[in-house]
Amino acid sequence: MTDAKTQSGMDAEAALPMPAGRALFGMNLEELGQVAAALGEKPYRAKQLYEALYEQRVTSVEGVTTLSQQLREKLTAAGWQIAMPQILQTATSVDGTERYLIRMADGETVETVWMPDGDGGERGDGSEAAEEEAKEAVAAADAAASETAFMRSSTARVDGGYWSRRGEGRDIRNFGTLAETGFRRATICISSQVGCAVNCQFCLTAKFGIRRNLTAGEIAGQVAAVLNRHNIQIGKDRINLVFMGMGEPFLNYEHFMKSVLLLVEGIGIPESRMTVSTSGILPGIEAFARESVRPKLALSLNASNDIVRERVMPITRKWKIAQLLDACRAIPLRNREWVTFEYVLLGGVNDQPEHAREVLTLLKGMRAKVNLIVWNPGPGIDYKQPSAEAAAQFQSLLIEGGMPTYIRRPRGRDIYAACGQLKRTVVEERPHLVEIGAAAF
Numbered sequence: 236m237t238d239a240k241t242q243s244g245m246d247a248e249a250a251l252p253m254p255a256g257r258a259l260f261g262m263n264l265e266e267l268g269q270v271a272a273a274l275g276e277k278p279y280r281a282k283q284l285y286e287a288l289y290e291q292r293v294t295s296v297e298g299v300t301t302l303s304q305q306l307r308e309k310l311t312a313a314g315w316q317i318a319m320p321q322i323l324q325t326a327t328s329v330d331g332t333e334r335y336l337i338r339m340a341d342g343e344t345v346e347t348v349w350m351p352d353g354d355g356g357e358r359g360d361g362s363e364a365a366e367e368e369a370k371e372a373v374a375a376a377d378a379a380a381s382e383t384a385f386m387r388s389s390t391a392r393v394d395g396g397y398w399s400r401r402g403e404g405r406d407i408r409n410f411g412t413l414a415e416t417g418f419r420r421a422t423i424c425i426s427s428q429v430g431c432a433v434n435c436q437f438c439l440t441a442k443f444g445i446r447r448n449l450t451a452g453e454i455a456g457q458v459a460a461v462l463n464r465h466n467i468q469i470g471k472d473r474i475n476l477v478f479m480g481m482g483e484p485f486l487n488y489e490h491f492m493k494s495v496l497l498l499v500e501g502i503g504i505p506e507s508r509m510t511v512s513t514s515g516i517l518p519g520i521e522a523f524a525r526e527s528v529r530p531k532l533a534l535s536l537n538a539s540n541d542i543v544r545e546r547v548m549p550i551t552r553k554w555k556i557a558q559l560l561d562a563c564r565a566i567p568l569r570n571r572e573w574v575t576f577e578y579v580l581l582g583g584v585n586d587q588p589e590h591a592r593e594v595l596t597l598l599k600g601m602r603a604k605v606n607l608i609v610w611n612p613g614p615g616i617d618y619k620q621p622s623a624e625a626a627a628q629f630q631s632l633l634i635e636g637g638m639p640t641y642i643r644r645p646r647g648r649d650i651y652a653a654c655g656q657l658k659r660t661v662v663e664e665r666p667h668l669v670e671i672g673a674a675a676f
């Protein structure tokens with residue numbers, strides 16, 4: 236989408252380095268056809284490769300047993316690898332959330348999060364996933380209550396092992412399938428860039444600046460690696476995806492959208508089970524509105540007026556709230572689709588009743604819902620969590636004003652896996668990373 240790229244004025248983004256190397260994972264059918272042709276092979280070989288990469292999620296050329304041994308050797312000799320990203324490290328929360336440090340072929344790392352039972356983000360957005368959320372709301376409330384009790388007496392572990400929920404009399408192995416672990420569905424939170432340039436003031440990722448864009452294969456590959464870890468069978472297990480990890484997907488638009496197609500057509504996850512969150516990249520939203528296959532949209536609003544938003548999200552200097560809302564209004568929504576507005580509540584900054592009333596005015600008449608996120612603390616970030624009363628009052632005011640509003644369940648706070656908490660845990664080993672400037676706006 237050239238529009239998003241050129242109009243965004245992100246010259247720095249265009250100049251970001253991309254990984255070198257011959258990675259098969261991330262190629263679409265046409266590109267695989269070119270690989271086959273270059274090796275003097277028939278076009279149907281491309282289909283075999285495509286199925287092996289995305290349906291079977293094979294991790295090595297040698298493992299593509301639908302190809303002849305001779306062809307596998309030819310691919311390897313030509314330097315082709317599958318190059319699916321690898322899980323390097325796992326942090327496991329007491330609530331079952333897993334945060335992964337995932338390594339790309341060139342050694343860069345990002346973080347990806349697995350949330351069994353999700354975080355309630357889809358509630359009220361009109362989709363099938365939302366209906367499932369509603370049905371399971373009571374169970375989720377029970378789980379949250381027991382989680383709170385458990386968190387008071389527990390610490391998380393960082394390793395590749397398992398966790399147990401004390402008091403429930405069962406150990407839950409995270410390596411198992413969803414059914415084996417006792418969960419009904421899961422949400423995977425994916426990164427789209429190595430770091431982020433947007434510089435939202437409440438976000439830990441922003442502290443580390445931007446390294447580079449991820450390729451489509453590296454974005455979809457995070458999903459494949461996590462699905463493999465949990466032996467997920469698409470079609471049987473219910474998997475939701477949120478593009479809400481490290482990075483701004485609309486500043487890596489082409490690779491992001493290509494990854495969506497690979498995830499939908501190749502891996503088999505319906506687009507209705509995907510949500511992309513943007514900080515408000517106007518040309519990106521406009522391009523997104525024109526896509527025929529696309530996830531649902533969530534806009535990180537986080538303030539009720541431009542003055543507060545500029546302080547919290549400096550990107551507001553470039554695109555104002557009114558412009559973003561106009562672009563959202565212009566999206567041709569599908570049946571059962573609502574736009575989600577994410578709103579991180581920052582104590583004393585944007586969580587007052589007058590802010591709630593301003594939000595209602597902004598969103599009036601829109602087919603929309605609001606997800607409130609109680610700010611998750613991160614080291615070196617100088618905000619306060621709002622009180623439970625302030626969050627509840629904010630929610631009540633919006634609901635009373637006719638806006639469906641939900642408070643997102645925090646997942647994995649103890650392992651820094653919650654919203655705005657993702658960072659690169661290798662940063663301590665590579666301290667130069669913190670020196671990269673984050674402020675692009």
Ligand code: SF4
Nearest residue numbers: 431434435438441482
């Ligand atoms: S909230 Fe998202 S867009 Fe903002 S700095 Fe963090 S990762 Fe980037």
